[in-house]
Structure formats: structure tokens, C-alpha cells
Amino acid sequence: MFSEKAKAKINLTLDVLYKRPDGYHEVEMVMQTVDLSDHLVFEDRDDSTITLSCGVPYIPLDHRNLAYKAAALLQEQFGIRRGVHISIEKNIPVAAGLAGGSSDAAAALRGLNRLWDLGLSLDELAELGAELGSDVPFCVYGGTAIARGRGEKIERLPAAAPLWVVLVKPPIAVSTADIYGNLNVREIVVHPDTQAMVKALETGEPERIVDHLGNVLETVTFKLHPEVEKLKYQMMKFGAMGALMSGSGPTVFGIVDRESRAQRICNALRGFSKEVYLTRFL
Numbered sequence: 001m002f003s004e005k006a007k008a009k010i011n012l013t014l015d016v017l018y019k020r021p022d023g024y025h026e027v028e029m030v031m032q033t034v035d036l037s038d039h040l041v042f043e044d045r046d047d048s049t050i051t052l053s054c055g056v057p058y059i060p061l062d063h064r065n066l067a068y069k070a071a072a073l074l075q076e077q078f079g080i081r082r083g084v085h086i087s088i089e090k091n092i093p094v095a096a097g098l099a100g101g102s103s104d105a106a107a108a109l110r111g112l113n114r115l116w117d118l119g120l121s122l123d124e125l126a127e128l129g130a131e132l133g134s135d136v137p138f139c140v141y142g143g144t145a146i147a148r149g150r151g152e153k154i155e156r157l158p159a160a161a162p163l164w165v166v167l168v169k170p171p172i173a174v175s176t177a178d179i180y181g182n183l184n185v186r187e188i189v190v191h192p193d194t195q196a197m198v199k200a201l202e203t204g205e206p207e208r209i210v211d212h213l214g215n216v217l218e219t220v221t222f223k224l225h226p227e228v229e230k231l232k233y234q235m236m237k238f239g240a241m242g243a244l245m246s247g248s249g250p251t252v253f254g255i256v257d258r259e260s261r262a263q264r265i266c267n268a269l270r271g272f273s274k275e276v277y278l279t280r281f282l
């Protein structure tokens, strides 16, 4: 029996450069792991099937689950005849822009690499992960990184200073495909400055980091779901140093340098949303 943590991510920057002929968007994003995690446990089975259990009722437990897909991919690629039962304790909100499913897939790749003694490196697992989703390779490594291509090309960065992050999710689910589908690249007014964010992270100065937050998908999601923009405004009003929507949304994160202030923001936001989390850069 093995276990793995599947950590959530936020996008400190998310830039779209152009729409590619394959329908995906060429991106450049600074990604950061935060300490909000699902927990996965992997147990051997007597047969070759893959089974899943999960405490929450609203995620698929069959071939549509990204952790199932990860297990099936490894079985197929390496001719594995052993089965596995994967229990998922879900703490990351679903369809939130926090890569919950992608992180479960990455944790499944790491966990099964150990359970099935495959001896694969993180680079090899990340390459396999790209077949499951654009965010999976980053989730294989975690930490701080720049993601390019459709998100699968990862340049790892030194660990960032452990800033506090408040997450707030409105009670709506957002489809990533819909948000990218509604983006008109020619209408992007301000592109985030990826290199400036990298430099800001090197200094560890929160004031510089929040200066360079930017996500070109915000405009699209805000138009479809105005309550997301409202939460961003409230996050700032309650005292965050900077705030941004994560990924395609609808989660908004706020960056804070002191725990006491982060706690106060969480308390204030709980008047508006049931889903508020206090986390940190990891």
C-alpha cells in the first residue's frame, strides 16, 4: 500500500500567445503549488481491474476519472497485469481552476510508479502525464515552474517564498474548454510579463510578486460569470495585497504576507462564500 498527496495549483500568470492549428492555445504561465491536497491511497488487487472510491459523490469513479486514466495508461504502456484500488480523499474543489483532477492523475502516476516498481523518473512520468491533460506534467513535479506549449513543457523554478494564499470559490463550475473557446486572442489588451514574475519570485518580495499577477482568461470568465469578478474585488477590499483568478476559474486567490491578515480575509469572505481556504505557497 502506498499513498500520495495531490496538491492544488494556482496560476500566478497565464498568458495566451496564439491559437494553434490543433485547437489548443499556446500558453506561457507561471504555476505555483499550494498546500491544499487530495490524498490518494493505492492498494493491490487480486485481479487486473482498476477500481476507485471517493468520499464525495459528484466525481466519476470510472474510466472518466483522471486517476483511473493514469492507471490505465501505465497498465497499457508497460504491459502491467496487476490491478489497483485507488481511494481518493477529495479536498480540492472540483472544476475550480485548481487542477484537482490533473493533480490526482499526477499523484496516481507517482504512486503507481512505486506500487508497480516501474522505476520511471519524474521527467518520464511528466511526459506520460501530457497524454492525460495539459496541467498534469506540472502537477507531476509541483513547486514553482513556467509552463509553455499547451501547458506541458515545464521549466522548473527555485522554490518561492512561502506566502499566504486565500482561495475563494463561488458556487459555480467552469468548463476550461468553454473559457478557451470564448477567448479571442486578438482582443487581449494586456499580456502578463512572465519574466518580470520570475524575477519578482527570485526577490521573494510580495509587493513585486503581486505587481505582476495577470491572467488573460479573466476577461472571458468575468463576462460569463460576473460573480467571479465581484469576489476578486472583495478579496482586495478585505485586504489582500493582490488577487487573481486561477486558471480558467472560477476560484479567485489573494496573496497576503501575514497569517493574521490572511485569517481575517478568510473570515470576511466566509460571509459571501462557503468555499474559502487558507493555504500557502509550497
Ligand SMILES: C[C@](O)(CO)[C@H](O)COP(=O)(O)OP(=O)(O)OC[C@H]1O[C@@H](n2ccc(N)nc2=O)[C@H](O)[C@@H]1O
Residues within 6 Å of the ligand: 011, 014, 023, 024, 025, 026, 027, 029, 097, 099, 102, 132, 133, 134, 135, 136, 149, 150, 151, 176, 177, 180, 181, 247, 248
Ligand atoms: C486553464 C489551465 O488549467 C491553466 O493551468 C490549463 O491551461 C488547462 O489545463 P487542463 O484543464 O489540463 O486542460 P486539458 O484537459 O488539456 O484541455 C481542456 C480543454 O481546454 C482547452 N485548452 C487547454 C489547454 C490549452 N493550452 N489550450 C486550450 O485551448 C481545449 O479546448 C481542451 O480541450
Ligand SMILES: Nc1ncnc2c1ncn2[C@@H]1O[C@H](COP(=O)(O)OP(=O)(O)OP(=O)(O)O)[C@@H](O)[C@H]1O
Residues within 6 Å of the ligand: 058, 059, 060, 064, 065, 066, 067, 093, 094, 095, 096, 097, 098, 099, 100, 101, 102, 104, 105, 135, 174, 176, 247, 248, 249
Ligand atoms: N480525480 C478527479 N477529481 C476531480 N474531477 C475529476 C477527476 N477526474 C475527472 N474529473 C472531472 O474533471 C472535471 C474538471 O475537474 P477539475 O477539478 O480537474 O477541474 P479544474 O480544477 O478546473 O482543472 P484545471 O485547473 O486543470 O482546468 C470535473 O467535471 C470532473 O467530473
